Amino acid sequence: MSELLDAFQLAFMQRAMVASIVVGALASYFGVFVVQRRLSFLGVGLSHAAFGGVALGLLLQVDPMWVALPFTVVVALGINVVTHRGDIAGDTAIGIFFAVAIALGVVFLALTPRYTADAFAYLFGSILAVKTSDVWLVGGIAAITLLLLPMWGRWAYASFDRDLARAGRVPVQRDDLLLSVLLAVTIVASVKIAGIILVAAFLVIPAATARLLTSRFRSMTILSVSIGSFTAAGGLVLSYVFDIPSGATIVLFQAVLFFLAFVFHR
Numbered sequence: 001m002s003e004l005l006d007a008f009q010l011a012f013m014q015r016a017m018v019a020s021i022v023v024g025a026l027a028s029y030f031g032v033f034v035v036q037r038r039l040s041f042l043g044v045g046l047s048h049a050a051f052g053g054v055a056l057g058l059l060l061q062v063d064p065m066w067v068a069l070p071f072t073v074v075v076a077l078g079i080n081v082v083t084h085r086g087d088i089a090g091d092t093a094i095g096i097f098f099a100v101a102i103a104l105g106v107v108f109l110a111l112t113p114r115y116t117a118d119a120f121a122y123l124f125g126s127i128l129a130v131k132t133s134d135v136w137l138v139g140g141i142a143a144i145t146l147l148l149l150p151m152w153g154r155w156a157y158a159s160f161d162r163d164l165a166r167a168g169r170v171p172v173q174r175d176d177l178l179l180s181v182l183l184a185v186t187i188v189a190s191v192k193i194a195g196i197i198l199v200a201a202f203l204v205i206p207a208a209t210a211r212l213l214t215s216r217f218r219s220m221t222i223l224s225v226s227i228g229s230f231t232a233a234g235g236l237v238l239s240y241v242f243d244i245p246s247g248a249t250i251v252l253f254q255a256v257l258f259f260l261a262f263v264f265h266r
Helices: 002-007 011-036 040-060 064-085 090-110 116-124 132-147 149-160 162-167 172-194 199-213 217-242 246-264
Strands: none
Touching (some): 011 040, 011 149, 011 172, 011 217, 040 064, 040 090, 040 172, 040 199, 064 090, 064 132, 064 172, 116 172, 132 149, 132 172, 162 172, 172 199, 199 217, 199 246
16 A cells, blocks of 8 residues: 555656546546437547547657647547538448548558557557646646536537427537537547547446436436546556556446446446
């Protein structure tokens, strides 16, 4: 125990803990809308789209996070525009942009000399890779999310009945654009902790667990955020104790809670 406490006196572990808790809360908050709207594939598509931005950052030899951020936002907006303005289903649009972003990422990595170690950290997550700038990034996203909390009611309304929301003069399409951008930004911010491959689980598993435990959407949101924060902190501690990747440990911890809720819920 004393060794564990000593470890969290180190700056990189403190940065990782703060970033993990905030990212867990953010992803779980937006995850309730992803789960309720059955958009889990969007989370997977955007997380893998971030791969293209990370690869471009490695090629340009700049911080991949700051390249992946606008790259993933552009992909999110593209998916939204094609879905709303074209005769294309949402999952089809996600599949197209997902494939293009992955293909670009492969090309960028092929042009990048000696990329293996950095690419591995972004693909699978690494607490050692969390920088002070990453903490500021997730803190900024959290501040924006808090400012936009009044939007929760409109997003919830549209999640249950889009046609009725439109009839009530709710700007559904504009709200969808904003939600897509926030999802993209949150996913990019989660990459250092969970990794590109596993980050979609941060959106889905805590929200799905909360949905098993409550039938009220407000309670589901609060419970999802609590589960996301708790599992992020607990998973980070377990990853240090057992010396295994942080992202995978957090996701497995979330999965354990999900299956317990699945077995015991009524």
